[in-house]
Amino acid sequence: MQKLITLLGVEIPCANDGITVYMHESNPVKELSLKQLSDIYTARITNRKEVGGPDAKITLYGRENSSGTYVFFKENVVKADYAASCQTLPGTAAVVNAVKKDKFGIGYGGAAYAEGVKHCMVKRDDNNTAYHPTEENIAKNLYSITRYLYMYMRNRPTGDVKKFVDWALSSEGQKVVAGVGYFPVR
Amino acid sequence: MKQEDYDTDKKEFKSGTGLSLSIVEKQFRFSDWFAEKLIKSVSFFSIAFVILIFLFVFRESLPLFKGKADPEKTEITGDELSHSGDLRPEAYIPGGEVQSGEELSPEVYSPYEEAPETEVLQPETYGDVIPETYSAEEQTGYFSASDAYYVTDEEVDDPVRTLFSKDWQPVSDNPRYGLLPLFVGTLKVTLLAILFAAPLAIMAALYTAMFAPRRMKEIIKPVIELLAGFPSVVIGFFALMVLASFFQQIFGYASRLNAFVGAIAMGLAAIPIIYTLTEDALTAVPKTYVEASLGLGASIRQTAFSVILPAATPGIFAAVILGLGRVFGETMIALMATGNAALISANPFDSVRTLSATIGAEMAEVVFGDTHYSVLFLIGSLLFIFTFALNAVAEFYFKNKVIRRIQGK
């Protein structure tokens, strides 16, 4: 899929997205390292106890393998195949909805979708501090799981398209980006 | 009874044609002949469609059996690109043209080229942005040698061999297309759904056919048949939003979306099918049976359970089998309400991934011509064959049995 994308025309990063780890609001676990996340999603850690929570089984929620988020999270965080027990839901909203209603659930997805669930702080490894996926932390590269959102075009934009692209990248357009829950690229 | 009447109709109708005025007949013979041929050939399309459906679904899965055709297939043509683009509303790739081969990385367009951010704004693929943020891990990696199990090394070059494995991991460095968990999941859901739907529907049909007063019958039947008018996406939505939480409160299981919730919802879709066909089977039992039984002093209950039900058993089996076929291929409910985890387990409260939901979820964004794509079509062909076989069994085996039984042979 990635090969496919790079073969195409023009790629314009237009927003920054923090992939957030969702948890139920009552969940006492505050922070997880990338390794812990990987262990959780490959089912090497199956109990909340092992990451500093109460004794309870963790339910995994994720996206369908047709999703970009699935691939991104797999390649950059899990770095192996997901455990079979990971429930793959057809949309990020479905993941959020599932975690919202599951005290022992953990899910991932774009920051824009996280309504009614807790963000988990993420740290690179045990020596680093954990950060929330806030605009500031993402701009400073402190939050570990971020990705760009792109616009794709056949050719370099001209005319009205160029105007639109310029607008989208202007501070005005980036305000809209921030308004819907993503983070500005500049 | 009606059928027989009709047959005699037809014979007379035919001899009628023969006797009708020959002068008129000669004048219009061509149009008549033409109309009949045309009607007959158009009717043939129903058969053609069934064959076409199988052929074209199967055709797309053929590359799997040709062995090593992969490198050739991953070659991207403008056509295929735009397909995948158009099928992905979230990330639309406009146009179908691939830029000239030499330039593989996209041009990066930014009006702020002088700004320091441009460094960051030049990702080739989105994966490359990340090493900047935690390149340390990338080099050392947090997988020690002992973790090698998770980064399965053994390269499986023949995808067909993985079809029988226990893993469904189509998007992976080492993709495995094990259909086993999907089969187990589908069977589990189907079984649960039928266990829920069949008794309810058969009992209800029995009540409608035997016990209900005539007035009530005329209300009950259309109301239950209205359930057939519920689109499966509506039932899926209801299961996802309402049923899942409701059952979780009652049973307190861990995963909210699971085989059980999906099965109840699919049972709802199967109930009207089983109900209608069972009711038909029950009312098809000759009146003489009922009269004889009642005449011997049996009550309606005794007649219903000891005479009608046994006589209609093959018909009821056929009804259940058709209900089974419906559940087996149900996509939207499975997609929305079962959680879609490809597990092999016997626990009804575990999440499952069914064959049809796998197609529904993954087909939209799969690379055309890829092995994954072919495997999904293979699943489609298998689904087709199963439902075809189920239908054939219901149609020929059980229907013949009904006819033989009713004719007293």
Next chain:
Amino acid sequence: MKIKRKIPVSVRVVKDAVATSLTGFTVLVIIAMIVSILGITIAGGWKSLTWEFLTQYPKDGMTRGGIFPAIFGTALMTLIMTIAAVPFGVITAVYLAEYATEKSVFAKTIRFAVKTLAVVPSIIFGLFGLGFFIKFMGTNIDNAFFGGELRWGQPNILWASLTMALLTLPVVIVAVEEAIRTIPRDMREASMALGATKWQTIRNVVLPGSMTGILTGTILAISRGAGEVAPILFTGAAYYVAELPVSLNQQFMSLGYHIYIMSTQSTNVDETLPLQFATTLVLLLLTFSLSLIAVILRYRIRKKAIHSS
């Protein structure tokens, strides 16, 4: 007789009562389930079901606004589907009811094919639409007429409608055949006696007489087609379109697909829940009122048949 005497009458009466109430109870359970789905949908959605909701476009990333394009898309799709499916269905039904003899293997094969079409899972139709209409027909049309430019070899409303037409074909055939069979034989004989040929009889007596049946079949097909999602998942349904489809090779929004994406992919599921319920309500009202009309029409056909025979 001896065995029967051993059972006291009162036990039998109790058993009868238990059997009646137990089976009657299952009917109640099923009806209760139907009513609760309906009730919950209405309770969740009726407040959002306003005129604006029906006539506006979705707004703010589909968190507000209406579902007009989805209603329009569904209507247009079912219209094209009807145009494609009804003639095929009626002709096949005429063949089965008028020309086919009881022993004909051809007719038996057609019957079996129609039944198969009726039970093949809807997702298979989606795969077929993708493999046949889009990849085979579309690509070939593009190569033949547009020099390979991408026009028809992509998901669009025409391919989605044709896929749906295949799915609803058996619905039409069954309903129309049933209606044709209720035309009394005196009418056919009268026509023949006046010198009409078989085809003239079909055209002037049988078809006009089964108009209600054709209408029933059409309505049932629309009701079925409007609610199906799986066949259009990859043959033409779009997440969002900014403009209504004006050409047959454009994608479209559909009510059923809208429910699916709203409940799984909208940015805030809880906030948009009333909208989802309202969309569900619209779809349910649509399919329900259609099948209700069909049920009434069918009932009248059957009654007419009983009276005339």
